Amino acid sequence: MSRVLDLPAGWERAKLGEVARNVNITERDPLKNALEHFIGLEHIDPESLHIARWGTIKEGTSFQRKFTKGQILLGKRRAYQHKVAVADFDGLCSSDILALEPKGDKLVPALLPFVVQDSRFFDFAVRTSSGSLSPRTKWKYLAEYEIALPPRVEQDRIAEILWAMEDCLIAYEKIMLEAEILRKTIMKELLSKGIQHTRFKYSEVLHTEIPEDWKIVRLSGLLSLEYGIGLPERKRSGKGYPVYGSNGIVGYHNQFIVDGIGIVVGRKGTVGSVHLAKTGFWPIDTAYYVKIKGDLSIYWVYYLLLSLGLHQLHSSTAVPGLNRNDVCNLLVAVPPKSEQKIIADTLLKVDEVIERTKENVAAAKALKMILISHLFAKGVIA
Secondary structure, eight states, X not given: OOOOOSOOTTOEEEEHHHHEEEOXXXXXXXXXXXXXXXXXXXXXXXXXXXXXXXXXXXXXXXXXXXXXXXXXXXXXXXXXXXXXXXXXXXXEEOTTEEEEEEOSSSSXXXXXXXXXXXXXXXHHHXXXXXXXXXXXXXXXXXXXXXXXXXXXXXXXXXXXHHHXXXXXXXXXXXXXXXXXXXXXXXXXXXXXXXXXXXXXEEETTTTEEEETTOEEEEGGGTEEEEEOOOOOGGGOOSSSEEEEETTEEEEEESOOSBOSSEEEEEOBSSTTOEEEEOSXXXXXXXXXXXXXXXXXXXXXXXXXXHHTTGGGGBOOSSSOBBOHHHHHTOEEEEOOHHHHHHHHHHHHHHHHHHHHHHHHHHHHHHHHHHHHHHHHHHOOOO
């Protein structure tokens, strides 16, 4: 059992099961009962109470656990992932998700989402989980979690502060999403139309207009994809240069095999992903690294590869992989080197703005978690 010590004057102890209940309702005919969406653990983002993604029941699901608008959806599998969200619609959810709702009058309902978002609660959930590969906890254990409850007037003030913080987070996340959409639009426009051109020609092979002075070449004329070299985790030093796999940085090592700025392309695993390495690095055997031919802007090449949707070229095998010949046979439009640099510089500035926004989101999430821990331990300072 968790223990809450040294309570401020006027506070009381309570178990989670005294202020919340787990609602377990089975729905066998969701479409007939006007349910449209389902939620799996993959749809819940850590440290955000907002649900931004879902599946469509009409397209098929095996889920039968019903949740209703306003309930708190709590991931009981792999609790270390800190997955909890407030439902803003009725639907179905995975059996690995608990549907909680307030119970009794000890706790202001608006506070319940933050009670189960507290890192101390998730530490407790992890301790009560069992199973080696996919540990799960149970409501009968979580119901024993002990919390500190201030007087209801102070609960109202705490809820107001935390929901204001959550609204700030949602606003940041919306800005980040819009920035990502804008980035794709700008990248597509610059890589196909260039900078301030007035004369265009229609390309039969690309099925679009491109600037008159641009050339169409096979990607093999611009670059080659080289195999990375295996480096088991046990052999990595843990410090120094980044080690890249298909999904990005997977560790660090005191040696590199590619010097300076470089590009990594996912070969197996996260097939077709494209990563920009800004220092010397070691690409492992799940990835390719790019060797550029001739005088090209490496940053322009990076954005070009990002724009090609290489993930669509993966081989249809048991373990999907990216065939480098398929990539190198692609036809692309190439601007002069001077224009490549302008295009790349513009996109780099866009990426800098997006990166700062991501940092703001991360900082806001961290601040919220600190506030939750502080306010549930000491209350509001008048």
